[in-house]
Each structure stands twice: as C-alpha cells, then as structure tokens.
Amino acid sequence: MTSISMVVNGRSVGGEVEDRTLLVEFIRENLRLTGTHVGCDTSQCGACVVHVDGKAVKACTTLAAQANGCEVTTIEGIAGDELHxxxxxxxxxxxxxxxxxxxxxxxxxxxxxxxxxxxxxxxxxxxxxxxxxxxxxxxxxxxxxxxxxxxxx
Amino acid sequence: MYNTNYHRASSVEDAVSKMGSSDDAKFVSGGQTLIPTMKQRLAAPSDLIDLRHVDSMKGITVDGNQITIGAGVTHAEVHSSKELGAACPSIAALAGHIGDPHVRNMGTIGGSIANNDPAADYPAAMIALNATIITNKREIAADGFFTGMFETALGEDEIITAVSFITPVKAAYSKFPNPASRYAMAGVFVAQTGEGVRVGVTGAGADGVHRHTEMEAALTANWTPEAIANCNVDANELLSDLHGDNNYRANLVKVMAKRAVEMAG
Missing domain, CATH: 1.10.150.120 ([2Fe-2S]-binding domain)
Known part of the structure; x- marks a missing residue:
C-alpha cells in the first residue's frame, strides 16, 4: 500500500491505495468522481482523459502513485457557476x-x-x-x- | 494487474540503488507501454522504479551542431521544442506522430528506446542519425544498441540518461501507420549526416529496427526518391503478421523511403 495525496479539482485529497491502483480507479472509486469514464481500458478510447499538472493524460494508463503530489483536473472541475x-x-x-x-x-x-x-x-x-x-x-x-x-x- | 511496489527515484543513483535492493524490478518512465503490458498480465514486476522525477534526465540542449535530448523528455516536448524544430525538425515531426496527444504527454524518448518495440518510431531515428545512447555507465552507438526485437544492449541496472547526435544536413521520417494502433507497419528515417547517408527502417524487420545499406549507397550516389527504385528490399528478412505480410511490407519500406527522401528535400 502507498499513501498518496494530490489536489483534485482544487481540493486536497488523499488515501491509502494499492500500488497497482490506476489513477482512474482512484478518481472513480475512492473520490467517487464518476465523470471520468473507463471505455476501452487499453489506452485507446480516451474516455478517461484528465489533466495532470495541466496536461491531458489517459487516467487508465497512469498509476495513482505516479500522480502523487500532482494537481489533477477532471470533467467535474472545469465548470464554475455556469458550464465551461x-x-x-x-x-x-x-x-x-x-x-x-x-x-x-x-x-x-x-x-x-x-x-x-x-x-x-x-x-x-x-x-x-x-x-x-x-x-x-x-x-x-x-x-x-x-x-x-x-x-x- | 498483479500487485507491485511503486518507488519514486530522486536521482539516477537512487534509481540504481532501488533496483539493486529489489527482487524483480523494472524502471518505468511514462509507462505508456509498461502499464498496459502489466494490465494484461504480460509483465509482473515486483517493483516499479519511477524515473519521471529525475531532473538530470530532463531537458533538450542544442549546442552548436550537437543535439542532446534527456531520456526523460516526453514525446510532446520533443514535438513542441522550438530548438529542435529549428535544428532537427525531422525528429520533432516524428515525435508528433507517436500514439496520440495524451500518450505523448507521458511517454518518453528514453522509455521508447529502452523498450525497442519493433514498430516504435524513435529507434529508426537513432540509427539513421547515428546517435549515441548515453547511459549511467557508458555511451553506446545506436548501431550496437538495438540488438533485436525488444532487446537492447542495456544491462539490468543500466539506465538511459540521454541521447545525443549531430544535426543532420537533411533528414526526414515517413511512416505507414497501422490504421488502428498507429504503430509503424513500416517507417523509414533517412538522413544525410556528416558520416554519410543513413537509412533506418522500423516496423518491418523480423529482427526489429535495422539499416538498409543498399538504399544508403543508392542515396549517396543520387539523393532523389528515384534512386531507391531499383533497390532490393528482401522480404525474407521482414515481418509477416495479421496486419500485412512480408511482401507487402517490403513494398511499404520502399515507398516510405521514397517519401522520406522527398520530404527531406
């Protein structure tokens, strides 16, 4: 297990995860932010794209531990009072x-x-x-x- | 994915020491090949040693005609580098056609070269540019580095820290991407270097990336796409798979080489 912390959509979050946990699993299952989808789960479809430190990455092909200490933005984090x-x-x-x-x-x-x-x-x-x-x-x-x-x- | 233990290396020395104290560890950089491979349970390293936070492996330097790219530089950084765009646009263009934008934000040149996928793009460029692969232990000429499909001269605890090459006089890369994966079914990098013309072929060889010396000789005599027309590409040395047989690839190699020469001008 690894202890990770990151800022997701402006909010500091953390948790104990298995080292093999994918970033998309951490986002969906631990943080319950289910807007980030898993489509193919083989790095092709892009339904899982989030921004890590301002850059788009495939969250199904990134370990949560790789994003430890990073700033992550998901689809839930881009709208203000109105839609983006x-x-x-x-x-x-x-x-x-x-x-x-x-x-x-x-x-x-x-x-x-x-x-x-x-x-x-x-x-x-x-x-x-x-x-x-x-x-x-x-x-x-x-x-x-x-x-x-x-x-x- | 089977479980593993993740470690973040702070320096090359730290990475080597973590490798030494692990059972069956692998270095990981962007992980864009290794993580999918682990998800399919085709690889199950006991430990992963993350090299993405090693500062000494980052950065692109153009010093006169000497270009050095840190092993930890991402494909997106190579593609968008203004220095490379001016000094060696062919490699910047190559990087812009690897995978997709999201993969390019994670995948690194060092990772691609160390993996030596027979359909990867960078190995063809390294061979054609007569690049030097710099590791924590030594410097290896590209010709001696790529030893076969997914095989390199790297030792267990050896890490690529950078690649270095001299600005080519002319160079270009042309690939025929697989329509689904965008991996090269055949990719040819042609370069006029200070040490003559070099042609690197990827995606097609049964033993992975290789040079095509007959084309090199033809292009040395006459740098035009037509010069390649009579060159023989031996289909017996090429891959056959569900995407295309060896004869098809032999034709593709020639077509890609012609296109590359035309692009290089």
Missing part, C-alpha cells in the same frame, strides 16, 4: 449522443486549446482527436463543438 465554454459548445452543437466519450472529449479539447490556441481549424482538430474515440456521432458535431468552444474560451 467547451461544455456549453458540446450542448449547443449536439456534440454528443450517448455521452459516454464526452468527458474525455472535453478534457482533450481544453488541452488542445491550452497547447494550440483558440483558433483551431477542422484538420487540426481531427488530427488532435487521434486519442479519443466516439462510436455515435461520426465526429462531425464534435469537431464543430470544439471549434465553437475553443473560440469562446
């Missing part, structure tokens, strides 16, 4: 159908804006979505949502 502009854009542009991939899509999208700026063209967005899989939408409205949300961030 990226969340609002997914709502406005019908950027989701079943919604399972959406938390990871939004965390990937905000990371994209952090790295590349607000002015994102379609080709860039599609290339940057390499690590996020959606089985409903065909991506078209997700790309539209990200372009819209990015411009409002």
């Amino acid at each position: 502009p990226m969340q609002q854009a997914f709502k406005d542009n019908h950027g989701l159908q079943c919604g399972f991939c959406t938390p990871g899509m939004i965390m990937a999208a905000t990371d994209m804006v952090n790295r590349l700026g607000k002015d994102l063209d379609e080709k860039t967005i599609r290339a940057e979505l390499e690590g996020n899989i959606c089985r409903c939408t065909g991506y078209h409205n997700i790309v539209k949502s990200i372009q819209d949300g990015a411009s409002k961030m």
Whole structure:
C-alpha cells in the first residue's frame, strides 16, 4: 500500500491505495468522481482523459502513485457557476449522443486549446482527436463543438 | 494487474540503488507501454522504479551542431521544442506522430528506446542519425544498441540518461501507420549526416529496427526518391503478421523511403 495525496479539482485529497491502483480507479472509486469514464481500458478510447499538472493524460494508463503530489483536473472541475465554454459548445452543437466519450472529449479539447490556441481549424482538430474515440456521432458535431468552444474560451 | 511496489527515484543513483535492493524490478518512465503490458498480465514486476522525477534526465540542449535530448523528455516536448524544430525538425515531426496527444504527454524518448518495440518510431531515428545512447555507465552507438526485437544492449541496472547526435544536413521520417494502433507497419528515417547517408527502417524487420545499406549507397550516389527504385528490399528478412505480410511490407519500406527522401528535400 502507498499513501498518496494530490489536489483534485482544487481540493486536497488523499488515501491509502494499492500500488497497482490506476489513477482512474482512484478518481472513480475512492473520490467517487464518476465523470471520468473507463471505455476501452487499453489506452485507446480516451474516455478517461484528465489533466495532470495541466496536461491531458489517459487516467487508465497512469498509476495513482505516479500522480502523487500532482494537481489533477477532471470533467467535474472545469465548470464554475455556469458550464465551461467547451461544455456549453458540446450542448449547443449536439456534440454528443450517448455521452459516454464526452468527458474525455472535453478534457482533450481544453488541452488542445491550452497547447494550440483558440483558433483551431477542422484538420487540426481531427488530427488532435487521434486519442479519443466516439462510436455515435461520426465526429462531425464534435469537431464543430470544439471549434465553437475553443473560440469562446 | 498483479500487485507491485511503486518507488519514486530522486536521482539516477537512487534509481540504481532501488533496483539493486529489489527482487524483480523494472524502471518505468511514462509507462505508456509498461502499464498496459502489466494490465494484461504480460509483465509482473515486483517493483516499479519511477524515473519521471529525475531532473538530470530532463531537458533538450542544442549546442552548436550537437543535439542532446534527456531520456526523460516526453514525446510532446520533443514535438513542441522550438530548438529542435529549428535544428532537427525531422525528429520533432516524428515525435508528433507517436500514439496520440495524451500518450505523448507521458511517454518518453528514453522509455521508447529502452523498450525497442519493433514498430516504435524513435529507434529508426537513432540509427539513421547515428546517435549515441548515453547511459549511467557508458555511451553506446545506436548501431550496437538495438540488438533485436525488444532487446537492447542495456544491462539490468543500466539506465538511459540521454541521447545525443549531430544535426543532420537533411533528414526526414515517413511512416505507414497501422490504421488502428498507429504503430509503424513500416517507417523509414533517412538522413544525410556528416558520416554519410543513413537509412533506418522500423516496423518491418523480423529482427526489429535495422539499416538498409543498399538504399544508403543508392542515396549517396543520387539523393532523389528515384534512386531507391531499383533497390532490393528482401522480404525474407521482414515481418509477416495479421496486419500485412512480408511482401507487402517490403513494398511499404520502399515507398516510405521514397517519401522520406522527398520530404527531406
């Protein structure tokens, strides 16, 4: 067992976990923040994307112990009193159908804006979505949502 | 995943000492290969020694024509480095096509090279750039470092701390990614270096990454994509798997090499 502590969505949290505990397990099962999803569990689908020290990572492929001492942001941590502009854009542009991939899509999208700026063209967005899989939408409205949300961030 | 014991190393010495006092430990950096492998129970190290917090393994230095990349530098950092973008854009571009943005934020150049996946991108660049792999014990030329699929010259408690190479005159990497995994089904890195033309091939070789000396000779005589047209890529030395047989890969190697030469200009 390892004792870990980190700041998740601005709140200091900690716990005793098995060393093999994945970050996504710690977030979902210990912290009960179930917005971060496990889709494929094999580093491909991106439903588990969270930000660790400001960078998007796949929480199913990161040990909780690796994130010890870090700042973590999950989908629950991005809205203030109103939805985050990226969340609002997914709502406005019908950027989701079943919604399972959406938390990871939004965390990937905000990371994209952090790295590349607000002015994102379609080709860039599609290339940057390499690590996020959606089985409903065909991506078209997700790309539209990200372009819209990015411009409002 | 079977249970393991996680340790965070503060320095290279600390990592080596933790390795020495463990049963069956493995070094982990970004963990983007090792953690999925452990989840599948294909690896079950008793201990994991995390190298991500070793400061001496970080950073990119361009000193004249000498480029040094710390082993702990992530693919995202290589891809977005302004210094590398100016001094060696081919390796920055290569890093931007590994995995996906989230994987690139964790995975490191040292981890990729130490793992020597036969379809990984960096080993082709190391061979073509005639890079030196620097460890805590010695310096190893890339030619002697990659010894076979998932095999390297590294000893048990040996850690890659950096890689170093001379800025190439011209270089480019072209890969045909597997449509699902984006690993190279064939990837070719071509470089004009101070010591001649070098061609590194990944994704295709039955023994992993290798040079293609016939193409090197052809490109030395004539640096154009057409120069490769008559080169022989021996399918008997290439991989066959469910993604493509060896003859298919032999053709891909040639096409990727041509594209790389064209990109290098």
